[in-house]
Every structure is written in structure tokens, then in C-alpha cells.
Amino acid sequence: MNSAGRSPYDLEIRGLAKTYGAIRAVDGISLEVERGEFLSILGPSGCGKTTTLRMIAGFEQPDAGEIYLQGTQMGTTPPYERNVNTVFQSYALFPHMTVFDNIAFGLRMKRLAREQIARRVKRMLTIVELAGYEQRLPHQLSGGEQQRVGLARALVKEPTVLLLDEPLGALDLKVRKRMQYELKRIHREVGITFIYVTHDQEEALVMSDRIAVMNQGRIEQVDTTFDIYERPQSLFVADFIGESNTFAGEVVATGEDVSVRCGERVVLRGRPVSAALPVGVQVDVVVRPEKIGMGRPETSHAGEENCLRGWVREVVFQGTSVKYVLDIGAGNPLIVHQQNSLSYPQAEFLKPGEEVLALWRLESTLVFPRR
Amino acid sequence: MTEPILSRLRAKAGGDATLYAYGVLLYLFLYAPIVYLIIFSFNDATATTPPWRGFTLQWYRQVLQNVDLRVAFLNSASLGVMTAVISVTLGTLMAFAFRWRFRGKGFVFGLLLLPMLTPGIVLGVALTLLWRFFRLTPGLFSSTLVAHVIYTLPFAFLIVFTRLHRFDRSLEEAAMDLGADHIRTFRHVTFPLIRPGVIAAVIFAFTLSFDEFIRTFFVIGNENTLPMYVWSMIMTDSTPQTNAIGAIIVGLSLSWILLGTVFLRR
Numbered sequence: 074m075n076s077a078g079r080s081p082y083d084l085e086i087r088g089l090a091k092t093y094g095a096i097r098a099v100d101g102i103s104l105e106v107e108r109g110e111f112l113s114i115l116g117p118s119g120c121g122k123t124t125t126l127r128m129i130a131g132f133e134q135p136d137a138g139e140i141y142l143q144g145t146q147m148g149t150t151p152p153y154e155r156n157v158n159t160v161f162q163s164y165a166l167f168p169h170m171t172v173f174d175n176i177a178f179g180l181r182m183k184r185l186a187r188e189q190i191a192r193r194v195k196r197m198l199t200i201v202e203l204a205g206y207e208q209r210l211p212h213q214l215s216g217g218e219q220q221r222v223g224l225a226r227a228l229v230k231e232p233t234v235l236l237l238d239e240p241l242g243a244l245d246l247k248v249r250k251r252m253q254y255e256l257k258r259i260h261r262e263v264g265i266t267f268i269y270v271t272h273d274q275e276e277a278l279v280m281s282d283r284i285a286v287m288n289q290g291r292i293e294q295v296d297t298t299f300d301i302y303e304r305p306q307s308l309f310v311a312d313f314i315g316e317s318n319t320f321a322g323e324v325v326a327t328g329e330d331v332s333v334r335c336g337e338r339v340v341l342r343g344r345p346v347s348a349a350l351p352v353g354v355q356v357d358v359v360v361r362p363e364k365i366g367m368g369r370p371e372t373s374h375a376g377e378e379n380c381l382r383g384w385v386r387e388v389v390f391q392g393t394s395v396k397y398v399l400d401i402g403a404g405n406p407l408i409v410h411q412q413n414s415l416s417y418p419q420a421e422f423l424k425p426g427e428e429v430l431a432l433w434r435l436e437s438t439l440v441f442p443r444r
Numbered sequence: 445m446t447e448p449i450l451s452r453l454r455a456k457a458g459g460d461a462t463l464y465a466y467g468v469l470l471y472l473f474l475y476a477p478i479v480y481l482i483i484f485s486f487n488d489a490t491a492t493t494p495p496w497r498g499f500t501l502q503w504y505r506q507v508l509q510n511v512d513l514r515v516a517f518l519n520s521a522s523l524g525v526m527t528a529v530i531s532v533t534l535g536t537l538m539a540f541a542f543r544w545r546f547r548g549k550g551f552v553f554g555l556l557l558l559p560m561l562t563p564g565i566v567l568g569v570a571l572t573l574l575w576r577f578f579r580l581t582p583g584l585f586s587s588t589l590v591a592h593v594i595y596t597l598p599f600a601f602l603i604v605f606t607r608l609h610r611f612d613r614s615l616e617e618a619a620m621d622l623g624a625d626h627i628r629t630f631r632h633v634t635f636p637l638i639r640p641g642v643i644a645a646v647i648f649a650f651t652l653s654f655d656e657f658i659r660t661f662f663v664i665g666n667e668n669t670l671p672m673y674v675w676s677m678i679m680t681d682s683t684p685q686t687n688a689i690g691a692i693i694v695g696l697s698l699s700w701i702l703l704g705t706v707f708l709r710r
Contacts, residue, residue: 130617130621131620132617132620132621151620151625152617152620152621153620153621153622153623153624153625154623157621158621158622159617159618159621161614161617161618163612163614165612165614165615165617165618166618167615167618167619167633168615168637169636169637178619178622178624178632179622179623182622182623182624182628183623226618226622227621227622230622230623
């Protein structure tokens with residue numbers, strides 16, 4: 074069954090589709106995941122990410138398309154014969170079994186020798202830092218501990234691919250943050266391919282090598298975390314990941330870059346993300362709040378291609394940063410994030426009503442054709 | 445058994461005499477008939493009523509020597525066991541069927557529970573007529589067993605169904621994900637988790653069958669169950685032996701339920 078070495082990918086998905094009644098939950102997606110990669114499938118709820126994961130695990134049968142594990146076509150292979158394991162959002166620990174028995178379950182199903190089981194469970198418990206918890210029952214553990222057991226139970230089988238279905242979704246913020254780093258560490262330690270489903274863009278950015286952004290059953294973009302953030306290929310991706318300012322406008326001049334008129338007096342210059350955009354096309358212009366600098370209205374700024382006069386409408390102190398809401402007359406207000414690097418903040422912050430220049434570079438301005 | 449409850453009641457009421465009296469009366473109402481029955485099973489007299497003539501165990505001795513009674517008891521016990529096994533097996537299978545979506549699910553569910561509300565006399569008459577129609581001989585392990593299974597099945601189904609309904613399906617997915625096929629998933633995960641419900645259903649079905657009278661009365665033919673025997677005893681010659689039988693049944697029922705509770709807590 075195993076044809077390791079033939080395929081460079083641990084997981085390949087070709088034209089996968091699944092329909093529930095009239096709803097196209099997964100609408101023809103393809104994806105390759107390299108050995109040892111940490112790939113997140115990110116998207117809003119109902120985008121088809123969990124359905125995709127369940128098809129990889131074998132809990133759901135696709136209507137069309139194929140799944141290959143290390144080059145082997147899965148077809149109708151049942152979950153218990155697939156070399157993938159799942160970490161569930163609800164943990165799904167067996168409540169009538171101890172921590173040891175939970176983790177040993179998969180190995181016992183494989184009918185491994187008793188000593189071998191004991192050794193592998195022990196090693197797993199060390200990796201998830203739960204040594205000494207062998208005889209506890211799931212209900213005696215905290216949420217974070219339960220999820221570590223869930224993780225150990227899946228990893229102990231040394232699957233080709235580990236599937237994680239929003240595993241941190243039920244944990245509170247602090248535990249979640251710690252578990253993110255724990256998961257990264259464990260991923261490095263075991264070297265197994267992780268497919269991580271989440272709706273939390275920050276979590277996906279922190280943990281992944283690559284992110285596949287899903288929307289309405291389709292994959293919008295698969296890229297490294299850097300490219301997903303810096304070079305989103307669609308307005309949806311730009312909007313879903315991180316914060317962004319979006320302005321609707323019309324192309325008024327075109328060349329290597331385009332000029333877009335947004336509102337009466339504002340023309341923004343930016344880079345079209347895909348094809349060249351002819352004059353007259355309706356577009357959306359996106360710029361990230363932290364890419365924008367601010368200056369005094371009387372000074373001149375030659376370096377930045379976009380320079381707009383605006384008025385401070387709101388100032389929100391956020392601790393590590395300050396959020397300004399500016400009126401620039403382009404339809405939507407412009408949100409600007411500035412690092413709080415001031416030693417004497419009160420003296421330096423802008424006040425509501427003050428006039429400022431908002432400045433940013435051409436490269437930071439993404440122009441998407443209206444779909 | 446009532447003592448600690450009464451003292452707690454007294455403590456809570458803070459000496460409120462009305463509440464205290466109410467509690468006493470309530471418990472008297474509930475338990476006096478049974479206590480009366482047990483006390484007079486030890487009465488050294490041929491009448492089952494006062495006055496008290498002294499302590500004796502002769503009625504219990506008679507019970508143990510009563511061959512007809514022993515037959516009736518064994519009939520009831522084996523009928524109860526068979527009823528429980530059949531009812532709980534069928535009920536459990538049906539409870540599993542209700543995990544699937546199918547057309548008319550609500551209607552079928554209602555239809556399954558209907559025998560719970562059907563008066564005993566209706567089922568008794570219906571089965572009698574059915575047996576006559578097919579010219580069959582009514583008996584313990586034919587018509588009576590059928591009547592008891594029909595009667596207890598909805599209860600067994602409902603108990604297991606409730607348990608299964610709360611069951612987290614992702615546990616079964618986890619088991620399969622970890623390499624257990626359907627049979628091993630059932631053996632290692634599903635069944636151990638619904639076992640308390642299944643045991644409760646067995647106890648309940650057995651108890652219902654053991655005590656059943658009306659339906660049995662119609663379809664028993666010329667055999668006997670314990671309730672039938674006790675009834676005929678009281679109707680013909682009533683001695684404190686009847687009390688002794690009653691006391692024994694009370695004792696058995698209590699220990700049976702106690703055993704069930706122990707299992708359920710596990």
C-alpha cells in the first residue's frame with residue numbers, strides 16, 4: 074500500500090468536491106502538501122475547510138476528485154485503514170479510559186507488543202509534557218491537558234499526515250497562545266506533516282509554513298504566510314487576513330502601475346495584483362494600516378507615491394500601537410496603525426481634528442479588479 | 445432508611461411541628477402498607493390481620509416448601525430474563541437505527557412508544573383473540589413472552605435511546621481514525637459507553653415483566669407466574685404465607701435495584 078519515495082508529496086488533492094443537497098461544501102479543490110510541512114487551511118465558518126479535512130480522514134466520501142497519501146490513491150479506503158490521524162476540536166478522548174489507555178488505543182488496534190506500546194506511549198507523554206498523567210481520566214484534566222492527550226493519541230501512531238480540526242478552538246486565549254507554540258515545537262520534534270484547519274487568521278500566521286485560504290468551497294490562494302499577507306491574490310484574502318483599508322474606485326491611468334480615482338478628489342497609485350487593468354475598470358484598492366506613515370501637512374514627502382491630506386477623526390490607544398482613524402475623502406475612512414515607540418506619549422500623539430498627511434508606498438497599494 | 449431523612453427534615457424545619465407531622469404522614473402513607481405486610485408475615489396466627497399472637501418463622505418455612513410457589517417463581521424469573529434479553533436486544537438495535545435520518549422518523553418513534561400507553565387489558569384481549577384465530581395454545585413462553593416483550597420493549601428502547609442520543613459521535617470517529625473497524629469501535633468505545641443504559645434497561649425490563657399481571661392474566665393459559673399465583677392464593681385461602689411471599693418479593697426487588705444502582709455508578 075505504501076509507495077513512499079515515489080511522490081514528493083505526503084498529501085495530494087485533485088479536484089475534490091462534496092455537495093450536501095444544494096450546497097457545494099467543497100467545490101473542486103486541488104492541493105499539494107510537502108513532507109513535513111505545516112499547512113493551515115484557513116477560512117470563515119462554512120467555507121468547506123472541515124469537510125475537506127473529513128474527506129482526507131475518510132469520514133466523508135467525496136462526490137468527485139481524488140486524495141493521494143504519499144502517492145497512494147485513497148478512493149473509498151475507510152478511516153481505519155488510512156495512515157492519517159485526527160486531532161478533534163472536541164478532543165474526543167474516550168471518557169472511560171485513562172490517559173495511558175487513550176494514547177495506547179491506536180497501537181493496541183495495531184496489535185503491537187505490550188512493551189512496545191508502553192515505550193511509545195511513554196515517549197509521547199514526554200513530548201506533550203504529560204509524563205506522570207498515565208492513570209488519570211480525561212475528566213480530571215484541564216482543556217489544554219486534554220488536547221495534549223488528543224495530540225499524543227494521534228501522533229503515537231506516527232501517521233503520514235496529522236489532521237488538526239481547530240484543536241485550540243475550545244481553549245481560552247492564554248492557553249491557546251501557549252499551545253500554539255507547543256504545537257510548533259512538537260511539529261519540529263516529530264517531523265510529521267500537519268494539516269491544520271482554523272478560522273483564526275492570526276493563529277494560521279503564527280504557526281504555518283503555508284496557508285491555504287478557502288472561501289465558499291474553493292481555495293482562494295495557497296502561499297507562504299509571508300506571501301499570503303504581503304501579496305494576497307484576491308480581495309477576499311487581503312480582507313480576511315490581517316486588517317486592511319479598502320477603497321472602491323475606477324482606473325484612470327494605466328501602465329506598470331495604475332492610478333485609481335476613489336471619490337471626488339483622491340487618486341491612489343498602486344500595483345495591479347494580476348492582469349493589467351485598462352482605464353475605466355472598476356477596482357478595489359487595499360492598503361494595510363501599518364504600512365501608512367503620517368507627517369505634518371507643511372512638510373514635503375517625495376519618497377512615497379501616495380500622499381493624502383486628511384483629518385484625524387479618532388485616536389485609539391492600544392498599548393503597543395496607536396490606531397488613528399483619518400478622513401481622507403475617499404469614501405471609507407483611512408485606518409493607520411503606528412507603533413507606540415514614544416517615551417512621552419501624551420506629548421506626541423495627534424489630536425482629533427488635526428490635519429495630517431497620510432503617506433505610503435506604491436508597493437503597499439494593492440489593486441484588485443472587481444469581481 | 446427513613447430515619448436520616450426525617451431527622452434532616454426536622455433539622456431543616458427548625459422544629460416546625462406541622463412540617464414534621466406532614467413528613468411523617470407522607471412516609472406512613474407510602475410505606476405503612478408494606479411495613480404492615482412484613483410485620484404480619486411473622487405473626488403466629490392463621491389470619492393475616494391483627495391481633496398480634498407472637499413471633500414465628502413458620503410462614504417462611506411454608507413458602508420454601510411450597511412446590512407450586514417455587515414453580516411460579518421460577519416461571520416468573522425465567523420469563524423475566526428472557527423478556528429482558530429479547531426486549532433489550534431489540535430495543536438497543538432500534539435505538540441504533542434512530543441514529544440515521546429516515547423518512548417518517550418521528551412517526552415511527554411515536555409508534556414504537558405507543559405500547560407504553562396502551563391499556564394492559566387491550567393488549568391482553570388482542571393477543572387472546574390472535575391466539576384463538578391461529579388456534580394456538582397460550583402458554584408461558586409463547587403468548588405470555590410475546591405480551592411481555594411488547595409491553596417492555598418501548599421502555600428498553602427509550603432507556604438505550606436516551607443514552608445513545610447523548611453519545612458524542614466524534615468518539616466513534618476517533619476510534620476509527622485510530623484504526624478500529626466498526627466491530628472493534630463498537631466493542632471498545634460505543635458499547636462500554638452505553639453499557640449503563642443497557643444494564644438499566646435490563647433491570648427495568650426484568651422488573652416490569654416480573655411484576656406484570658393484567659396482560660399475563662389474559663394470555664397465560666394454564667401455567668402460572670408469581671403474581672398470578674399470589675393473586676389466586678389471596679382469592680382462595682389467605683394465610684400469612686401470602687405476607688411472607690410479599691415480604692420476600694419486596695426484599696428481592698430492593699436488592700435487585702440496589703445491584704442495578706451499583707452497576708450504574710460504575
